[in-house]
Amino acid sequence: VYIIDEVHMLSQQAFNAFLKTLEEPPKHAIFILATTEKHKILPTILSRCQIFDFKRITVDDITGHLARIAVKEEIEAEEKGLHVIAQKADGALRDALSIFDRIVTFSGTRFGYREVIENLNVLDYDYHFKMVDMARDAQRTQLLLLVNEVLNLGFDGGHLLAGLAEHIRNLLVVDRPETAKLLEATDEIKERYVAQSATINLEKKVAMLEHMVQSEGQYRNANNKRLHLELAMLLLVRLLNPDPGSGPDKAQSKAADASNASAGASPNSGAAQTPQATHKAEEKISTKAPEV
Secondary structure (H helix, E strand, O other), rough: EEEEHHHHHOOOHHHHHHHHHHOOOOOOOOOEEEEEEEEEOOHHHOOOOOOOOOOOHHHHHHHHHHHHHHHOOOEHHOOOOOOHHHHHHHOOOOHHHHHHHHHHHOOEEEEEEEHHHHHHHOHHHHHHHHHHHHHHHHHHHHHHHHHHHHHHHOOOOHHHHHHHHHHHHHHHHHOOOOOOOOOOHHHHHHHHHHHHHHOOOOOHHHHHHHHHHHHHHOHHHOOOOHHHHHHHHHHHHHHHHHHHOOHHHHHHHHHHHHHHHHHHHHOOOOOOOOOOHHHHHHHHHHOOOOOO
C-alpha cells in the first residue's frame, strides 16, 4: 500500500510519469492519493481512481468525542471548555486531540471554560455580548472603556473585530428557527444569542454585519489601528441609534448643560432693571417733543 499525501503538489512531469504506473498498475499494489485540492489533479488520473470525499467533522461530534475521552482518562472537563476546543480545531479531530492534550498538560486532570480560553488565547464571548448591548443602548463611554480593557488583555484589534463580526453573524442566524441550527454552540449560549437577537430588528443586524466586515477588512491597512477600531465601535452605535440625541451619554450631557445654564442665570433677571437701563429710559422721556 502506497500513500501519497498532498498529491496535488506533484509537478506536471511527475503526474505524467505516475500516469503510466496507474494505467498498468501491479496487482499487488494499492495507491492512496490524499489531497485537499482535488481540482488540481489531472482528469486522466481522477478517472482511474475511486473517489472518497471526507467532510468536516461538526463541532458537536468533536465535543462528544472529547467528552468520551475525558471520561475514559478520568479527566473532569467542562462542556463549554470542550466546545471551545472543538471550535478552535475547525473541523479537524486530530487538531482537537492535540489541543486537548495541551490543555491537560497545563491544567491537569480538571479544567473548565476559563482554563481553555486562557491557554488558547481566546477572547471570552461575554465581551461580545456586552459590546452589542452597549452599542444598542448608546453607551459610548462604556463601550470605548471596554474596548480599552480588551486591548490591555493583549488581544489584537483585528481579532476583536473578527470576533464581533462572527457574533453578529450568530445573532442573524438565530433570527429564524429554520437557520438556528447553523449556530454551533451549547444550549446555554444559544439561549443568550436568541435573547439578544430579539432586541435588534433584522435590518439593523444586516447593517451591523456589513459594517463589521468592512471594518475588519480596512483594519489591516489602517495607519492608526486603535483609532480605526474605536471609530468602528462608534459607528456601530450610530447604526443602532440613528437619533443623535439618544443614549445615556447624551442625556447626561443635556442635564449638565441645563445645570450650567441655570447656575449662570440671575434669579431676578426678569423682574429687576439695572441702573443704566433706568437712566436711559429717563433720558428718552425728557427728550420727547412737547405736544402742540
